[in-house]
Amino acid sequence: MRNPFFMLTSRSVDKPKSTLAIIFVVILALSSGASQLVFDNTEDGFFPDNETVTLLNEIEDEYQASVDFIRVIDEMEQGELLIGDTWEQLALTEAMLLNDSNFEDYHYPIFGSQANFGMAGTALQWQSIQDPENAQIWISQVTSAIEVLRNSNDTTFNQSLDNLTDTANIIPKLEPITSERLLAWQPSDPNEWLPRLDSGQNLTISINETIWRTYSLFGFNSVRNDFQKDLMTERLGSMISDLYALKGQQSIDYRSMMISSIPVGERDDPWNMTGPVITTLAVSSDPEVYGLEANKFSIVEENINTWSAVLLDNLKQETGDSELRTFSFSQFGVGSTETLGKEIGMLTGSAFMLLAIILWFNFRSVRETAYVMVLTIFAIGATYGLSGWLQKFGVNMTFNAAMNSIPVLLLAIGVDYGLHVVLRIREELKVAD
Template sequence: MKRIFDGMTSFSTERPKTTIAIILVFFFSLAPNAMFINFDNSEDAFFPDNETVRLLNEVEDEYQASIDFIRFIDDIDSGDLYEESTWQQLAMLEAILLENQDLQEYQYPLFGIQPNSGMASAAIQWHNLQDPLTADSWISDLQLAIDAVASSDNDSLASNLANLTEAGNNLPSPELVSASDLRNWQPEDPNLWLERIDNGANLTSDLSVLSAALTNLIQGPNSSEIAMATGPISGKIGMLMGMQSIDYRSMMISNLPAEDSTNPWDSDGPVLTTFVVVTEPGEHGVEVIGDVQEKVSEWADELASQAKSETGDSEITVFSFSQLATGQNANLG
């Protein structure tokens, strides 16, 4: 190879005009093929090829909606998810997102019927709707009320049915987790309830027993009167039965790195807490997407400042695709 390059060097110095002519002929021969070279300078080409970007593109293609993910990124150490303080901070971050009026105005319900996804809200929903320990008190009260109606005579039936109705009112109802719920949540000892989640604990068997007991009440005397009290309760129990199939554990783990899915509670993060907003220019009263991205980037900066102030954790960052598009990603860490 050295002899070849030495020969080319000698040729170019001895015959410069011929060398220049050869170079020009070479470039002119390539020129006709330049039209077949495709340069992708679109906004989509700027983003990385990962699961979140593919989801964003899928939503845009399927629903013709432009959206952005505003995410708190909370770095943790392995073992932190066994600490109550970690869950309190995650709940606070999610509450900050839900309380923000700008985000609320342009929310996009990507996650079922809600625009937010976080470990704290998923844990609260599991506690409210599936945790046997949390449900123990209202299940016991309802069973006692059912037993009292079953053993009633004509004199005590009315009062026992009133007690049954009151006990039925204490059954939890499926509802969105609010910012207030998040801020008031007391996670207690995560070591205990994370173990119950891992074991697949839920209320299926208890609800089946209660449902059968309510059905038995309307098989005997005074069935019409009793059915008026048991009907609404049976409806609530049926709804709760359906909620037992929801995999809140997977919802929680989805906010952790995929590589930690086998041992999620030992994860060293980062933990994501997400809120989805619409970025369609028309929805924001502007003509170009760039104006919306500037606005979303400002929201992200404000959220980062608020989170650091409220939690005292200076390492919390905020990510949005708008920040990438506007080049304002200096605080992404």
């Protein structure tokens, strides 16, 4: 049986132009597959393909959520957190994160029951739940309504009880931080309320007094008749529950939550800090949540990266602060991939130029040097293209930063082979002469 390679050789000798054209078309077709390559720049991309890693991936898929964090970084100068306008900007930033239409459908409530976390939202929650100064309004109104009921007679009893149950609705409840609340928030002068936050003041004593006053209305020492006691027990039950819930929330350390958004080294004197303040929004990065196949994580990364850039432009426009920045794992992934592509180009280009110079010194011929280098470049393109097509059709291949060496290795191998071919051709030409 005739060697098929001899047949190809004979064919190329008999019809060189058509053979070169066919080879060129095949190489272009293969090279086009390079656009299908998916690079994995995470640490998982460097793990070996064995049973242990497979088990690890299964555990992560089962128990670990796919979440990304969109972080807005606001650089602070010393003393800026003591200015009310700074807190208004932080509130606006957090509100715009929540309102962003691109991320709105993908919020991931990882911070308790919320997807957002920032200093402004935490300060707002503290002021409504624990701040003694702000609480004086509702405490005085509830206390007044309790005493009115206590001093009422049988004629005014029902009216006074209705008044107390209505007034009890102003008792603060732990509600989600919404964009509407953030935009409506008036932080006033931080120099007034930050010392109260630092001192750890809360409403525990005031709430206990209010609970005692409420129970005393229908307790053992109450002068009311049994019917009125039963009615108060029924009508005031929800009010007492709200007070106990609010009492339990006095143990929340809002100060620690707030300063977790600033660098660790600045937390001893947080309000005079210099450096970044981070406002965060958690979003899902699971491709299936976006209506994509599970292996289309790169598309999700690109979407989040693009949306983050749009968000940053909007933030800069609304706040007038050109120094704002955003960061997310998706931005890191997309940036790493882009950097990887640039590095491959720079590394391959440098190796190409160096090898071309060496070959020219050896051949003393631009034409023969070009033959070797161009054919080697075609081989690199075909190799990457074939890998891309294999990935597209389901072959499990991982391309990471370590693959930067592939073009250089292919250049070395291709140039070495081309060198031997050119020298062999020269030998044949000498024999022919």
